[in-house]
Structures are given as structure tokens and as C-alpha cells.
Amino acid sequence: MKLLFKYSFIFVCVLFLSSCASAPLKPPLGAIGQAIPPLDMSMPRQDVIHIVGPGETLWRISKMYDVNIDEVIKANRLESATKITMGQELLIPNAAPIRPVIPLYETDKWKYIIIHHSATDQGNAFSLYQLHLRRGFWNGLGYQFIIDNGTFGKGDGQIEISPRWIKQQDGAHCRAAGMNEQGIGICLVGNFSKEQVSEKQMESLVYLVDMLRKHYNIPKDRIMGHGQVPGAATECPGLRFPWEEFWSRLNSKE
Numbered sequence: 001m002k003l004l005f006k007y008s009f010i011f012v013c014v015l016f017l018s019s020c021a022s023a024p025l026k027p028p029l030g031a032i033g034q035a036i037p038p039l040d041m042s043m044p045r046q047d048v049i050h051i052v053g054p055g056e057t058l059w060r061i062s063k064m065y066d067v068n069i070d071e072v073i074k075a076n077r078l079e080s081a082t083k084i085t086m087g088q089e090l091l092i093p094n095a096a097p098i099r100p101v102i103p104l105y106e107t108d109k110w111k112y113i114i115i116h117h118s119a120t121d122q123g124n125a126f127s128l129y130q131l132h133l134r135r136g137f138w139n140g141l142g143y144q145f146i147i148d149n150g151t152f153g154k155g156d157g158q159i160e161i162s163p164r165w166i167k168q169q170d171g172a173h174c175r176a177a178g179m180n181e182q183g184i185g186i187c188l189v190g191n192f193s194k195e196q197v198s199e200k201q202m203e204s205l206v207y208l209v210d211m212l213r214k215h216y217n218i219p220k221d222r223i224m225g226h227g228q229v230p231g232a233a234t235e236c237p238g239l240r241f242p243w244e245e246f247w248s249r250l251n252s253k254e
């Protein structure tokens, strides 16, 4: 019955598409939607200070806090919505608890998900961006996603999106086995050879990996740590990374 429904649905779509053949084609790299988790209504709204991360737009920031973009422009006396810069502090009035707003693209580029740690106690997308620029990585921040650990003004478990994801560019996170070209690089801030992954970081990691693997049809045996990539000689994401916990949580999602 379910299958029948699926095929009927596809049939209807085909009919619909063929009936409007003159409609403009969708650009291949435009975002086709966003993944946004539901608002946590149990938490109060409050004024917060947001530090603008690499590649963030006011539009996405206002969605992240469920506020009106004009309110943010007014509260910060911005000239326009485009006049924000990386590292700038913005007052977000009456903000809901922050949630990730992740654009999703129509592409068959992504075939693997590679998990990293920053190997630093502290950090955020902005600090890693600067670090990678100093190391000479083209385009700064080498990963597609960062999961913060509550340092450098970011929330514990906060998901930050790198400009490489927005632009759908190759990563600079794992040269082995061609993973820069076909692997989505997710970096958790912390050094998991010494420290624990926080509960909120694990929650966010499982949410992000589950959402990406479903959207891009990535099989579970193509989800791995940096050190598990053939040819990569590294202990990243750390000797104490809780793989058992990660897999049991990911497997409990359907």
C-alpha cells in the first residue's frame, strides 16, 4: 500500500512536470530547502548577543533565533541587512533558543560523512576559520560544519555552518581517499583524546549526521572518523571518541 502510494505520487509529479515544460529549470546549486528543528517552547525568549560567524547572513541569523529581520536591523542600527561582518556582535531582541538553519542542496556530490575533532580545548567556526587561513588552507575553514563546545561565545552543541557548505565547495579536512571532494566534514570542537564529547555535542552530531545521510542517501558504512579513512594517519576525532554511543543513537533514529 505504501509503495503504491509512493509510485502514484511519482506519477502525479511526472504528470505535473510534463505539463509545465516551459517553466525555468531549477539552478543546480540553489538551496532546495532548509532543515530547521522545531522551536523549544519550554525555554524563555530573551535578548542575546550573537557573534557573526563565517558566511552567516542576517536572514539566516534571524531564522536561527525566530525573530523578525527588521527588529535585528533596528536594534543594531544597521544600514541594511547586508551590512554585517564576521566577528561582529549583534543584539538579538527577544530571541528564541538558538537552533540550526541548515540549507540543503540538490547534488550528488556528497558520498561520505567524515567526523573530526578540532584537537583544541576551545574554539568556534570563526576561530577555526582564522586558524586555517594562517595555516594556508585555501578559503579558510576547511570543514563544512562545526559543532561547538560552549566556548568562545557559542552554545554547547551549537551547529555552525561553514561557507564551504553554503557554496557547496570541496573541503580541506581530509586529503586521504579523495574525501575533500566527496566527504562532508563535520568538526566537533574539543580534543577527544583527552576530553569527553559533551551530551549536547553528541545530540547535535547525531541530529546533523542523520539529517544529512537521509537527504544525500549516504549509507552508514560511509560515515566514519577521519582516522578510519583509508590512508589517513591520524587519531582524529580522538582516542576517546565514543563510537559505541554515537552508533547506538544514530541507529535508534529511523
Ligand SMILES: [Zn+2]
Binding pocket: 115, 116, 117, 173, 226, 234, 236, 237
Ligand atoms: Zn580530522
